[in-house]
Amino acid sequence: MGRPHVMVIPYPAQGHVLPLMSFSRYLASQGIQVTFVNTEFNHNRIITSLSKPSQDDHVVDGIKLVSIPDGLDEERNVPGKLSGSVLHFLPTKVEELIKTMISETSSGCGGAVISCVVADQSLGWAMEVAAKFGIRRAAFCPAAAASMVLGFSIQKLVDDGLIDYDGTPKVNKAIQLSPGMPEMETDKFVWVCLKNKDSQRNIFNLMLQNNKSIESVDWLLCNSVFELETAAFEMSPKIVPIGPIGLAHHSLEEGAKSLGSFLPEDRDCLDWLDQQIPGSVIYVAFGSFEFMGKAQLDELAAGLELTKRPVLWVTSYGHQPPIRFESDQVIVVRWAPQREVLSHRAIGCFVSHCGWNSTLEGVQNGIPFLCIPYFADQFINKAYICDVWKIGLGFEQDEGGVISRLEVKTKIDEIMRDNGEFKKRAIKIREIVMKNVVKDGISYENLNKFVNWIKSEVN
Structure with missing residues (x-):
């Protein structure tokens, strides 16, 4: 046969x-x-x-x-x-x-x-x-x-x-x-x-x-x-x-890396990552569904600016996030080769919607998370990240249901501290996975x- x-x-x-x-x-x-x-x-x-x-x-x-x-x-x-x-x-x-x-x-x-x-x-x-x-x-x-x-x-x-x-x-x-x-x-x-x-x-x-x-x-x-x-x-x-x-x-094989992706990947962002200090970049990506309102996007962008750290932001469909950065510290792409991004030495943390693919890809590279889940299984995945594996943090919302810019800056600073307890635990989880x-x-x-x-x- x-x-x-x-x-x-x-x-x-x-x-x-x-x-x-x-x-x-x-x-x-x-x-x-x-x-x-x-x-x-x-x-x-x-x-x-x-x-x-x-x-x-x-x-x-x-x-x-x-x-x-x-x-x-x-x-x-x-x-x-x-x-x-x-x-x-x-x-x-x-x-x-x-x-x-x-x-x-x-x-x-x-x-x-x-x-x-x-x-x-x-x-x-x-x-x-x-x-x-x-x-x-x-x-x-x-x-x-x-x-x-x-x-x-x-x-x-x-x-x-x-x-x-x-x-x-x-x-x-x-x-x-x-x-x-x-x-x-x-x-x-x-x-x-x-x-x-x-x-x-x-x-x-x-x-x-x-x-x-x-x-x-x-x-x-x-x-x-x-x-x-x-x-x-x-x-x-x-x-x-x-x-x-x-x-x-x-x-x-080169050319097959994106097989299964609905959008062409912007591979230029990998060259930009090569120029960054190891562990310095905040990677922001929320999957293939847009879900944030303009008020939340404004606060997130402002909070990222306050950190004064380099940022790679993926906005998959439709509008670009309202970023008003004056420096070249931030680049915005429509779709990124995420596996390669997360395995890059420059990435310091992952601001994520906590989809399971993103969760696994972050975990297998020993990356700490900041979590903004919005539907389906993402809340379960966030609970694993923050409460069970203890490799990430969630954000507190204000009375209007918005995560403030100060909250964004505070949590990013906490997760990327030099003593790196989150990073140490993330490395241990990575070893289990591998x-x-x-x-x-x-x-x-x-x-x-x-x-x-x-x-x-x-x-």
């Missing part, structure tokens, strides 16, 4: 596509054929953003890129609207794609039998579609294991009177699902903090459906590290840690077992 063939299906958002693309590149490096399924909108953005387009736009770095429609227009950047499309529109399109691929294979028109479907854990329906065709299944969680454990605990939260049947909190309090796990505030649960009933309903229903769908998967993979989340993994032993998946392949991705490490061994399982069907 031929090579094993894996179909990979991410949730259609940047923070989900990137880790699953890293995972796909790892599989491809192990001799596995990969078909990566994006929505048409995201597929086109990825192709456009490539710094060095391949001769075949549909095969990049050994991965075949295919696309399906998402049924959305301008609403796709609204998380609740996107989750509605994911729940009601995409399942049919994925089923049609698999049928077409099976038909092409059986009629001798090319292609290979699909050995396994690896789908984002938040796409439980993809597991059901794969099961219809008798295809083996693996779910991939691009978030912390604690986020998954929260989803698995929904029925208990209802039974304990903490949330209603639609996910609405009945009380506002901080809870711990088990000792050692981060505290979670009921009014900031993954599905709640969008403050929008339609969005809440879509995301909550998606999570309920996922809980049922992934019961029958062969593997439940998680882009995390056992020692970082021991309590969460012990609560749900079926979850298999394989992270950080971005460290699974160290040699990245131990897991080398030979005999837990993540390394789990990845090996998964690859051997994929190959077992064709040998």
Whole structure:
């Protein structure tokens, strides 16, 4: 028989596509054929953003890129609207794609039998579609294991009177699902903090459906590290840690580094970092959704100016932040090669929204954090950073809900002090992470077992 063939299906958002693309590149490096399924909108953005387009736009770095429609227009950047499309529109399109691929294979028109479907854990329906065709299944969680454990605990939260049947909190309090796990505030649960009933309903229903769908998967993979989340993994032993998946392949070819990115990366900022004093630069990046109002942007910019330190600020979509700096101490870019930025010796701290990819990338480079979470799992990640690992600080808001410029300056000064207690702890956490991705490490061994399982069907 031929090579094993894996179909990979991410949730259609940047923070989900990137880790699953890293995972796909790892599989491809192990001799596995990969078909990566994006929505048409995201597929086109990825192709456009490539710094060095391949001769075949549909095969990049050994991965075949295919696309399906998402049924959305301008609403796709609204998380609740996107989750509605994911729940009601995409399942049919994925089923049609698999049928077409099976038909092409059986009629001798090319292609290979699909050995396994690896789908984002938040796409439980993809597991059901794969099961219809008798295809083996693996779910991939691009978030912390604690986020998954929260989803698995929904029925208990209802039974304990903490949330209603639609996910609405009945009380506002901080809870711990088990000792050692981060505290979670009921009014900031993954599905709640969008403050929008339609969005809440879509995301909550998606999570309920996922809980049922992934019961029958062969593997439940998680882009995390056992020692970082021991309590969460012990609560749900079926979850298999394989992270950080971005460290699974160290040699990245030039031009493929941005594979999976929706925007072209500004690599000039790396040259600017080369000119800075080691540990001096404040890196500011909040992911792919704009969420700050102008008043908060003004205060953040003013606070950064007060520090009199060099700043690299990424503003991903739309408007530039209102920076009125007169020196060349600050540069603003639309999108940065974040892995390379965070591994640069010049970076001293990371002002972040605490998305899980950013959290892992900061952690694996021993970078202290300043946290401004705004929705979904980011509050859980902030609790890990500040309360469990103790490698970062949050900001206090004023009575108007704004973080003041003085608060920004004070917290940055505290985190970047020369005696560096935060930095020392961050280095220790980095050592734990790196131990897991080398030979005999837990993540390394789990990845090996998964690859051997994929190959077992064709040998």
